[in-house]
Amino acid sequence: MRSCSFIGLIAIAGACAKDKESQQSAPPQTVEVGTVEIRPQHVPLTTELPARMSAFRAGEVRARVDGIVQKRLYQEGDDVREGQPLFQIDPAPYRAALASAEAQVASAKASATSSQLLAERYTRLIQKHAVSKQEYDNAIAQAKSARANIDAARAARDTAKINLGYTRVYAPISGKTGPARVTEGAYVQQSQATLLTTVTQLDPIYADTSWPTSDLLRVRRELEHGELVTIQGNPRVTVILEDGREYPIPGKLIVTGVNVEQTTGSVPVRALVPNPRGELLPGMYVRVRLQEGTVPNALLVPQRAVTRDRSGTATALVVKLGKVELRKLTTDRAVGNAWLVTAGIAPGDHVIVEGQQNVKPGMPVKEVPAPAEVGKPPPQQPQARRPPQGPGGR
Numbered sequence: 001m002r003s004c005s006f007i008g009l010i011a012i013a014g015a016c017a018k019d020k021e022s023q024q025s026a027p028p029q030t031v032e033v034g035t036v037e038i039r040p041q042h043v044p045l046t047t048e049l050p051a052r053m054s055a056f057r058a059g060e061v062r063a064r065v066d067g068i069v070q071k072r073l074y075q076e077g078d079d080v081r082e083g084q085p086l087f088q089i090d091p092a093p094y095r096a097a098l099a100s101a102e103a104q105v106a107s108a109k110a111s112a113t114s115s116q117l118l119a120e121r122y123t124r125l126i127q128k129h130a131v132s133k134q135e136y137d138n139a140i141a142q143a144k145s146a147r148a149n150i151d152a153a154r155a156a157r158d159t160a161k162i163n164l165g166y167t168r169v170y171a172p173i174s175g176k177t178g179p180a181r182v183t184e185g186a187y188v189q190q191s192q193a194t195l196l197t198t199v200t201q202l203d204p205i206y207a208d209t210s211w212p213t214s215d216l217l218r219v220r221r222e223l224e225h226g227e228l229v230t231i232q233g234n235p236r237v238t239v240i241l242e243d244g245r246e247y248p249i250p251g252k253l254i255v256t257g258v259n260v261e262q263t264t265g266s267v268p269v270r271a272l273v274p275n276p277r278g279e280l281l282p283g284m285y286v287r288v289r290l291q292e293g294t295v296p297n298a299l300l301v302p303q304r305a306v307t308r309d310r311s312g313t314a315t316a317l318v319v320k321l322g323k324v325e326l327r328k329l330t331t332d333r334a335v336g337n338a339w340l341v342t343a344g345i346a347p348g349d350h351v352i353v354e355g356q357q358n359v360k361p362g363m364p365v366k367e368v369p370a371p372a373e374v375g376k377p378p379p380q381q382p383q384a385r386r387p388p389q390g391p392g393g394r
Contacts, residue, residue, distance in 0.1 A: 031363065034354030034370035035319055036302060040347050043298035043335055046289045047219070048240070051209035051271070053284040057201040059172035061086060063188035065094065065163050069196075076179050080171045080199060087169040087196055089188065094164040101157035108153040112146035119143040175201035176278070200282065205275040207239060207251065207288050210266040222292055237271040239280070240287040249274045253290065299345050300338035301329065305353040316345070317352040317359065319367055324352070326361040 067089040074086050122139040125131045171177075178198040188194035211219075219235065239247035251273030260267055271288055273280060280286075305316050306329065314329040329344035345351070352359070353370050 030366045031358050032355065032366045032368050033317075033319065033324075033352045033359060035350040035367045036305070036353050036370050038299055038301065038345055038347060038349045038351060040297040041300060043295045043300065043340065045292045045295060045333070045335075045340075047215060047292060048287050048289045049209045049211065049269075051207040051239075051286050051288045053280050053282055053286060054206045054208050055200045055202065055282045056204050056206060056272075057173050057175065058282075059175070059199045059201075061169060061172065061196045061199060063089065063169070063194040063196060064166040064190055065089060066189050066191075067091075067093070067167060067187070069182050069184055069186045069188060071184060072180055074177055076177060076197075078177050080174065080177055082171055082174045084171045085168050086171055086177070087182075089167040089169065091164055091167040094160065094167055098157065098160040098164050101153065101160040105150065105153040105157050108146065108149040112143070112150050115139070115143040115146035169196060171199050173199055173201055175199045202278050202281070203275040204251075204272050205280050205282070207237065207271040207273055207286060209269050209271075209288055210261065210264065211269045212266050213260055216267055216269070219290065219292065236291050237273070238289040238291065239271075239273055240289060242285055247273070247280070247286075249276075251288075295340070297347075298335075299341045299347065300335055301341050301345060301351055302338050302353050303334070304337075305351045305356070306331070306339055307356070314339070314344075317356050317361070318345075319350045319352060319365060322364050324359050324361050324363050324365055 069087055070090050071088040072086070073088060074080060074084070080086070119139045119142070122131055122136045126133070126136040176199070178200065180197050181195050182188060188196070235253040237251040237253055239251060241247055251271045253269065254272045255270040257268035301316055306314050307316070309315055314331050316327050316329055318325045318327050327344045327349075329339070330342045331339040332342050333340050350367060352365075354368075355365075359365055
């Protein structure tokens with residue numbers, strides 16, 4: 001009985017030893033990884049910046065004479081043309097002032113005629129020594145003073161005409177009217193320049209932003225080399241609305257500031273955008289996208305394939321001859337879901353995008369093609385200038 005049990009134990013021990021030997025002699029399993037082949041592509045490059053819309057022109061309509069507002073001659077929010085009447089201030093006092101000024105002109109002319117006749121009479125009499133030299137001089141001076149009084153009266157009449165004209169208030173520019181600041185019956189004053197309303201020209205409209213000086217210098221260099229997409233010689237700008245839609249009409253970069261903001265190291269930049277339907281309004285927050293050009297043979301590496309080491313250097317794992325290699329990358333910017341790589345990757349390299357956590361450099365691996373769309377930039381997506389920090393580049 002005991003001999004049978006002993007023999008069974010020996011048999012079991014022998015079987016275990018054989019299994020262990022077979023496991024040690026079996027080759028290790030090859031890890032599967034998903035890879036993407038890096039191929040040169042034509043990639044459009046853009047820079048996207050936050051911006052605020054501002055009016056092309058904004059005219060304040062103010063009172064230039066004192067008086068009571070009799071009538072508002074427009075509807076709030078109307079589109080008006082330059083020179084269109086907007087308000088009527090009570091003209092009665094100014095009509096009376098004009099009539100008085102015209103009467104003063106007539107009186108001055110009558111006085112000038114009398115003085116001139118007297119001067120001519122004294123001129124003849126002085127030759128006969130019938131009047132004194134002093135009387136003659138007084139007559140000549142009085143005639144000159146009378147002519148000056150005519151000029152003064154005419155100036156007063158012109159001023160009265162101008163003030164009467166100011167009682168009808170006109171639009172200073174063409175554009176859209178804002179809310180009226182006064183109503184009929186309100187008293188407005190010239191001394192306080194009472195604000196009546198505003199007129200804002202919305203077509204075209206400005207998009208104001210600021211740009212880092214390094215990017216501005218680069219874009220100017222690209223513009224000189226003809227690498228930028230332009231409109232009438234100015235870089236083309238696309239406006240992205242708050243809801244993410246792309247505004248259909250492109251604008252152009254027209255003005256850049258001359259002073260660098262010391263706190264941010266950026267320069268004010270202004271773009272001019274057509275706005276025929278008034279869809280863009282002053283004060284709106286938007287993003288502006290500058291199309292810089294196209295890189296003819298760009299190499300794009302999927303962002304999920306890129307990690308960073310402790311020094312912050314971008315790295316990626318590449319399969320070469322069935323084994324894993326670690327590559328250090330130089331990235332320029334993000335393009336959609338990929339990085340634009342300028343060094344560290346060559347056309348035809350197979351970059352690991354799935355299963356990186358299971359492999360190390362030098363390990364043999366089995367490649368499984370990843371989906372074809374990985375690494376391709378989605379159309380019309382913004383490309384950031386600098387990759388963000390952190391592992392994986394995401």
